[in-house]
Amino acid sequence: MSTQGIRGKAAIVGVGISEHGEVPGWSHFELMAQAVERACADAGIKSKDIDGVFAAITPSGLPVSMVSEYLGLQPKVLEGTMLGGSSFVNFLSWAALALDAGLCEVALITYGSNARSSKRRPGGDLVPYESPFGPRxxxxxxxxxxxxxxxxxxxxxxxxxxxxxxxxxxxxxxxxxxxxxxxxxxxxxxxxxxxxxxxxxxCLITDGAGAIIMTRAERAKDYPNKPVYILxxxxxxxxxxxxxxxxxxxxxxxxxxxxxxxxxxxxxxxxxxxxxxxxxxxxxxxxxxxxxxxxxxxxxxxxxxxxxxxxxxxxxxxxxxxxxxxxxxxxxxxxxxxxxxxxxxxxxxxxxxxxxxxxxxxxxxxxxxxxxxxxxxxxxx
Amino acid sequence: MSDKPTPAPIANPGPDMIYQQALAAGMFKIQHCAGCNAYVFYPRHLCPECGSAKLEWVQASGKGTVYTTTMVRQRPEAGGNKNLCVVELAEGPRLMSRVEGIAADEVKIDMAVTAEIVGSGEEPKFIVFRAEAKQ
CATH class of the missing domain: 3.40.47.10 (Thiolase/Chalcone synthase)
Structure with missing residues (x-):
């Protein structure tokens, strides 16, 4: 069995999904916090235990800072690389690496959006050689x-x-x-x-937020749930x-x-x-x-x-x-x-x-x- | 007319401005890499194929074929259905554009097309294509 890279180094120990579909009256960050609340309850931790934050939330320019402020966290690892919708799968790698290196103990990956209720449509960058044609x-x-x-x-x-x-x-x-x-x-x-x-x-355009809690593999067994390992x-x-x-x-x-x-x-x-x-x-x-x-x-x-x-x-x-x-x-x-x-x-x-x-x-x-x-x-x- | 003073011309503009200035003067120019012989669009400072900075401007042939295409469905009051496509230039590079002069649903993959510069007033000009007449 291969042992290269991040195989088996870290695990998901908590999952939270906010109310979703149509959730009028809730902001991006409020939905995010509801997902975090649920992920922490699922993992049996307090939100204050989180010391690594991995987030990408449009249209926030500094989403990791906003998430951390909103949750009252002072994380030791802040990561917000924007790759679009794949950002969160990408965060699995960097959270696993940060956890494995001991840079943080409890990593949060999170996202929230009220795209449906706010009627804010997702869109890409305006790019100079395509924007004259107005591509959606x-x-x-x-x-x-x-x-x-x-x-x-x-x-x-x-x-x-x-x-x-x-x-x-x-x-x-x-x-x-x-x-x-x-x-x-x-x-x-x-x-x-x-x-x-x-x-x-x-795809649909809905409201909704998600949160994933990760820890190092050797700590994962101490949490109440069956750990899900990053292989x-x-x-x-x-x-x-x-x-x-x-x-x-x-x-x-x-x-x-x-x-x-x-x-x-x-x-x-x-x-x-x-x-x-x-x-x-x-x-x-x-x-x-x-x-x-x-x-x-x-x-x-x-x-x-x-x-x-x-x-x-x-x-x-x-x-x-x-x-x-x-x-x-x-x-x-x-x-x-x-x-x-x-x-x-x-x-x-x-x-x-x-x-x-x-x-x-x-x-x-x-x-x-x-x-x-x-x-x-x-x-x- | 604006009362704003005309800005002094920029002495040594970057590739995008050179491209736009050529378009404004009625020329569709692309880049050719002296390092690897590739043609390059959109305008760059470094060749995306080999990394060389030896990009020189050449007149594009303006000939191309439709690589892929879609009909963007819109209500009549929003302008009606329109074509959007990616054209592969005879030199190799591709660009997003649209085919004008025929109905949006008549634009097909592999159709031969010719470039035309459009745009009016102070707005940057851009390239659209026309279907070549059937032989």
């Missing part, structure tokens, strides 16, 4: 989907399969926002936003502006995935579940391919027939994903939260039987930053 986030993903269809014959029905599978998982999650039945036909009839992506190919993690980037992406059908997950799996000493077929950042349905297909669950170009066929839905061959986005559960602007922290809930066996009706390993894959920008982490139970150390 969805447009870059639509162009990636168009290219995937052109090169590999991927069909709108394949995209619809992803939306339907996410909805089927959401129907097993009482906290998910969208729980009405959804068929392939419904998805295909949905309003077109940017060809070939319809409204149902796009591998890797970050990659391919571009910032979509026109600079070399191949719109291959994301940098094709590099981050193999590195994270190598660190973990595991492979895609060893995974009990996959949490893949589904900002749009094409993401799930791209990441299944790039992470090695199927060959490039075969993602559409792979998801067909309910492969990634409940009862399918591979459990993907078991909370209902960004498509049907929640997506408050930057969703990455909720991938980690759901993976941890599954690995602790607490996912209720949607529980993946015997879940021991999970791949968590975060995406940021317009397919720009890709961060993969492999998580596992004590038995996988």
């Amino acid at each position: 986030l969805v447009d870059g993903y639509a162009m990636a989907a168009a290219r995937h269809m052109y090169q590999y014959g991927t069909k709108r029905e394949h995209l619809a399969e992803v939306a339907v599978a996410a909805r089927a998982w959401a129907r097993l999650n009482p906290k998910a926002m969208m729980r009405d039945p959804l068929t392939i036909e419904d998805a295909l009839k949905s309003r077109m936003i940017a060809d070939p992506l319809t409204l149902l190919d796009c 591998g993690a890797a970050a990659e980037h391919s571009h910032m502006q979509i026109a600079q992406m070399r191949d719109l059908t291959v994301t940098a997950a094709a590099r981050s995935g193999p590195r994270a799996f190598a660190m973990a000493g595991l492979k895609p077929t060893d995974m009990s579940l996959a949490m893949l950042y589904d900002a749009f349905t094409i993401n799930t297909i791209l990441f299944l391919e790039d992470l090695g669950f199927c060959k490039k170009g075969e993602g559409g066929a792979f998801v067909s027939g309910g492969t990634i839905a409940p009862g399918g061959r591979l459990a993907v986005n078991t909370n209902g994903g960004g498509l049907s559960c929640l997506h408050p602007g930057m969703y990455g922290i909720f991938l980690i939260a759901e993976a941890a809930i599954q690995l602790r066996g607490l996912a209720g009706e949607r529980q993946v039987a015997g879940a021991a390993t999970a791949v968590v894959h975060g995406n940021g920008g317009t397919l720009s930053t890709q961060v993969t982490a492999v998580l596992g139970t004590a038995e996988t150390l």
Whole structure:
């Protein structure tokens, strides 16, 4: 078994998710604090025990300072690298390193957003060579989907399969926002936003916050919960502006995935579940391919027939994903939260039987930053 | 008209300003790297392929093909549906743009297109494309 990198050095010992969906009257930081309150209660700690803060919260310019002030903390480690929605998966690496080096004892990774209630839409940087054309986030993903269809014959029905599978998982999650039945036909009839992506190919915009508590591995057993260990993690980037992406059908997950799996000493077929950042349905297909669950170009066929839905061959986005559960602007922290809930066996009706390993894959920008982490139970150390 | 005094011209502008000034003068210029022979867009100080600072300006051919495309759906009062695409220039680099002169749903991947400089007044100019007439 590999022992390289951060494998097994740190563990998640607490998970908190705020009220989400539509939570009017709550600010970003209030929702964040509610998630922290719940994560601390889950871990059996006081918030004052936190001495490492890892946060990215838009539109705050200094989110780590704001989070620390709000919670009344004087952390010894402050980290706020902004990679977009993948930031939180990226924080797993740096929190594990800081904990392992003894720079801090209790690390908090957190995010909060009232994107829905405030009607503040997530958006990228204004970039000089694209801004004259006014691209929305969805447009870059639509162009990636168009290219995937052109090169590999991927069909709108394949995209619809992803939306339907996410909805089927959401129907097993009482906290998910969208729980009405959804068929392939419904998805295909949905309003077109940017060809070939319809409204149902796009993630929700919700309110919500998440918090993750981590400690060094040897301390993790002292906490009340089954620890969830970080077995591998890797970050990659391919571009910032979509026109600079070399191949719109291959994301940098094709590099981050193999590195994270190598660190973990595991492979895609060893995974009990996959949490893949589904900002749009094409993401799930791209990441299944790039992470090695199927060959490039075969993602559409792979998801067909309910492969990634409940009862399918591979459990993907078991909370209902960004498509049907929640997506408050930057969703990455909720991938980690759901993976941890599954690995602790607490996912209720949607529980993946015997879940021991999970791949968590975060995406940021317009397919720009890709961060993969492999998580596992004590038995996988 | 503004009463603001005209600022003195900048003696040694950076790549972006050089690019914009060329566009304003009706020329679409891209960079060529003397270090690795790559063509570069958008304008940089260092070549993204090899890191060389030996980037020289060349006139772009203006020829390209649509690498990928979408139709941005908008209500008529918001301007209606419009094309958004990524064009691959004959020299190699890509840029975001739109194809004008044909219906948004007629823009297809691999379509041959030609660059045109647009923009009015004080706003920075930018490049759009027109579909080449079928032979």
